[in-house]
Amino acid sequence: MKITQRPGGGSAKIESETGTHQSLALPALYRGLRTGTQKILDLGPAIGPNVAFFGRLPCSLFIADLHESLFPGTSDGAVRRNDSFEELLGLELPDDGGFDLVLAWDLLNYLDQDEISALSRRLADVCSGGAVLFAMITTRRVMPNKPTVFRILAPDRLSYRLESGVKRAAPMYKEPDLGRIMPDFGVESTFLLRNGMQEYLFSRHASA
Amino acid sequence: MWKKSEDSPVTATSTVPPAAPPARPGAIATLGPSIVIKGDLTGEEDLVIEGRVEGEIRLTKNSVTVGKNGRVKADIYGKRVHVDGEVRGNLYGDQEIVIRASGRVQGNLVSPRVTLENGSKFKGAIDMEPAKPMPSPSAGAERKSAPGPSPASAAPSATPKSPSTGATSS
DSSP: OEEEEOGGGOSOOEEEEEEEEEOSSHHHHHHHHTTSOEEEEEOSOOOHHHHHHHHTSSEEEEEOOHHHHHSOSSOTTOOOOOSOHHHHHHHHSOSSOOEEEEEEETGGGGSOHHHHHHHHHHHHHHEEEEEEEEEEEEOSSEEESSOOEEEEEETTEEEEEESOSOEEEOOOOOHHHHHHHOTTEEEEEEEEOTTSEEEEEEEEOTTO | OOOOOTTSOOOTTOOOOOSSOOOOTTOEEEEOTTOEEESOEEOSSEEEEOSEEEEEEEEEEEEEEEOTTOEEEEEEEEEEEEESSEEESOEEEEEEEEEOTTOEEESOEEOSOEEEOTTOEEEEEEEOOTTOOOOOHHHHHHHHHSOOOOHHHHOTTOSTTOOSSSOEEO
């Protein structure tokens, strides 16, 4: 569905796009979340439906919103901040760890390999052994200009919103690449979706 | 604002109202945009903050609203806490916390009901365990020594299909 909106009260009109898709990884996460109290780290922005979803489960939620830190503002220009990524992680991620689940959404597509390695190391510090990292990697050549905002509609259904039709080249990371640059995490399972996204469930090595 | 008459004589038969009258039910106090407070705020009236506050705000029986112009660097304790402006601090809502579309919050949220409106910005932890008492120096000690029901047993209908508990969104 295409709609036209005025982001941030500005006068420029841009095309935004919303839609829904089925998730194959979320049901597995959901089953795990129902088994006991879990600590969740959401690297994406604070989204009402997602907070509502997790608020009904026995879990605590920390929202880091790296989207806003890396791509401040709502314009479609998606200019990335030039701060040191490692410094940014030090500022934005909590020091107290013990997280059981990390939601990275499609953020990894917007980081280079060194940044993914830095993120992986930092996450290994704040995650418990066996913690699960949920990420979506695009298999297409182009992707939206900035990370997508996903909303959890149901345990197996996500909606997304693209703020503009502006695209950029996608890194198209492959599973061996990710395994090499994220040595503290191993791939538990992957699910290729019809929309070109591949959902990954990584697990933090217990010995990491 | 109340103006105290400090120079008028006070006798046993004086009809001068007390300096700090009890709050009227339903009364709402407003801190205007030019007001800057550095210190703690307590009271028994609903409060709307359009100015700047640095310190602690504790109105546990009333609503606290940080208006669009409000800039708060403080922990806020209220029955209901609504944010249209900016807050750096932890929010404790005995009944609910609402971050409206224009709201910006960096801190932790503790309330059985948390609403993040579309467009709001938030960074921090969210704790929505139901029936958790409002933290205070004494209540904190109680909570540690008297564990409450587990989240699962406290909210038996807490499944994604049940709309009856916890957070709302818009």
